[in-house]
Amino acid sequence: MGIALIWCLALILIKWITSKRRGAISYDSSDQTALYIRMLGDVRVRSRAGFETDRRGSHPYIDFRIFHSNSEIEVSVSARNVRRLLSFQRYLRSSRFFRGITVPNSSNILDDDYNGQAKCMLEKVGNWNFDIFLFDRLTNGNSLVSLTFHLFNLHGLIEHFQLDTMKLRRFLVMVQEDYHSQNPYHNAVHAADVTQAMHCYLKEPKLSKSLTPWDVLLSLIAAATHDLDHPGVNQPFLIKTNHYLATLYKNTSVLENHHWRSAVGLLRESGLFAHMSLENRQLMESQIGDLILATDISQQNEYLSMFRSHLDRGDLCLENANHRHFILQMALKCADICNPCRTWELSKQWSEKVTEEFFHQGDIEKKYHLGVSPLCDRQTETIANIQIGFMTYLVEPLFGEWARFSNTRLSQTMLGHLGLNKASWKGVQREQSGSGDDVDATFEEMDSDILPQEPRLS
Numbered sequence: 001m002g003i004a005l006i007w008c009l010a011l012i013l014i015k016w017i018t019s020k021r022r023g024a025i026s027y028d029s030s031d032q033t034a035l036y037i038r039m040l041g042d043v044r045v046r047s048r049a050g051f052e053t054d055r056r057g058s059h060p061y062i063d064f065r066i067f068h069s070n071s072e073i074e075v076s077v078s079a080r081n082v083r084r085l086l087s088f089q090r091y092l093r094s095s096r097f098f099r100g101i102t103v104p105n106s107s108n109i110l111d112d113d114y115n116g117q118a119k120c121m122l123e124k125v126g127n128w129n130f131d132i133f134l135f136d137r138l139t140n141g142n143s144l145v146s147l148t149f150h151l152f153n154l155h156g157l158i159e160h161f162q163l164d165t166m167k168l169r170r171f172l173v174m175v176q177e178d179y180h181s182q183n184p185y186h187n188a189v190h191a192a193d194v195t196q197a198m199h200c201y202l203k204e205p206k207l208s209k210s211l212t213p214w215d216v217l218l219s220l221i222a223a224a225t226h227d228l229d230h231p232g233v234n235q236p237f238l239i240k241t242n243h244y245l246a247t248l249y250k251n252t253s254v255l256e257n258h259h260w261r262s263a264v265g266l267l268r269e270s271g272l273f274a275h276m277s278l279e280n281r282q283l284m285e286s287q288i289g290d291l292i293l294a295t296d297i298s299q300q301n302e303y304l305s306m307f308r309s310h311l312d313r314g315d316l317c318l319e320n321a322n323h324r325h326f327i328l329q330m331a332l333k334c335a336d337i338c339n340p341c342r343t344w345e346l347s348k349q350w351s352e353k354v355t356e357e358f359f360h361q362g363d364i365e366k367k368y369h370l371g372v373s374p375l376c377d378r379q380t381e382t383i384a385n386i387q388i389g390f391m392t393y394l395v396e397p398l399f400g401e402w403a404r405f406s407n408t409r410l411s412q413t414m415l416g417h418l419g420l421n422k423a424s425w426k427g428v429q430r431e432q433s434g435s436g437d438d439v440d441a442t443f444e445e446m447d448s449d450i451l452p453q454e455p456r457l458s
């Protein structure tokens with residue numbers, strides 16, 4: 001082969017490698033740096049100069065890092081050498097590290113007293129009034145790791161699946177770290193709360209007597225990872241900013257697809273199930289995906305009418321694996337939006353947190369003239385309005401059907417809290433002069449894809 005031919009082949013190879021890199025997930029920004037983050041592969045952090053002709057990402061080039069930072073963002077040259085699988089969240093951390101910024105960590109050394117109290121709480125992990133906020137404080141912000149590890153043990157999963165406890169802990173730590181602690185709502189405490197709720201549902205008689213260890217394993221992993229690496233903004237925001245993830249997932253279940261793929265990345269990276277056959281691992285990844293994708297609230301109508309039809313016909317057979325997995329999807333959906341079914345003290349805190357996150361998105365939308373999304377305008381919305389609409393159109397229809405499926409004390413307790421909490425928010429609404437008249441209108445006007453129109457229960 002002549003030198004010219006070898007040179008030519010080398011050029012083709014370089015071009016091919018360069019084009020392959022375009023598969024990376026990118027975060028573009030208006031500052032001096034654009035970030036190209038490769039998921040499920042290596043990570044490149046490059047100066048924008050190298051990618052002038054390949055500019056992609058969001059318009060108007062919103063960098064997620066601005067959500068939680070007021071300072072000018074720079075990425076040092078040394079950061080270019082980062083080569084490992086990084087989620088957005090882990091990118092943020094490494095970026096801070098390379099910039100020499102240490103984030104104050106509330107790592108007070110816990111004394112035995114706190115550990116003892118946390119352990120004590122875990123003995124009642126199946127109680128519906130479990131206070132996840134207190135548990136998170138007692139575990140020094142490690143509620144997701146501590147709770148999920150405990151549940152794996154409690155359900156005998158470590159023994160049954162011959163899990164390496166070091167790998168399990170490492171996996172759970174990675175999961176917890178990939179939640180954005182800066183998000184007021186979609187953070188690891190929400191994931192821990194959903195996992196705890198899922199555990200309560202798994203214990204319900206109808207389910208517990210028919211679930212296999214495999215079902216329980218998938219349910220807990222899906223619950224713990226269902227919002228992994230959530231950026232703190234919703235899908236419409238990603239779509240209207242033309243974000244790469246929206247393009248990647250064709251504007252459909254954009255966040256849920258990302259949570260699932262991120263979970264798969266961590267499962268593979270941790271090697272937690274490396275001892276299982278490839279076939280089982282692939283089955284696990286796809287079934288976890290089915291569970292996580294079911295949490296897309298815009299698909300609620302479809303799931304709910306399927307659930308209702310099954311209940312009307314009385315044909316759910318939990319010996320059938322497909323039926324069981326459908327019920328687990330419904331259970332995870334319930335766990336995900338069960339905040340209004342908790343006690344007022346817990347429920348109110350969640351309401352405040354989710355509203356804070358909505359309003360934060362609204363602030364960014366205003367700043368960049370993107371048009372403020374429904375429920376995100378702090379000038380016109382109130383927590384009470386948002387909560388009453390949420391309960392009426394999404395939570396009541398779902399939990400009404402769940403109570404038909406599993407008519408237990410827990411279901412009655414949840415519906416009881418739901419009713420009381422709604423009455424409390426209505427009281428707050430009445431006290432607030434000049435607001436609250438248009439809550440139903442707001443929900444009704446929203447795109448039916450986002451908020452399904454369900455008949456009211458009340």
Ligand SMILES: [Zn+2]
Binds near residue numbers: 190194226227336
């Ligand atoms: Zn969630």
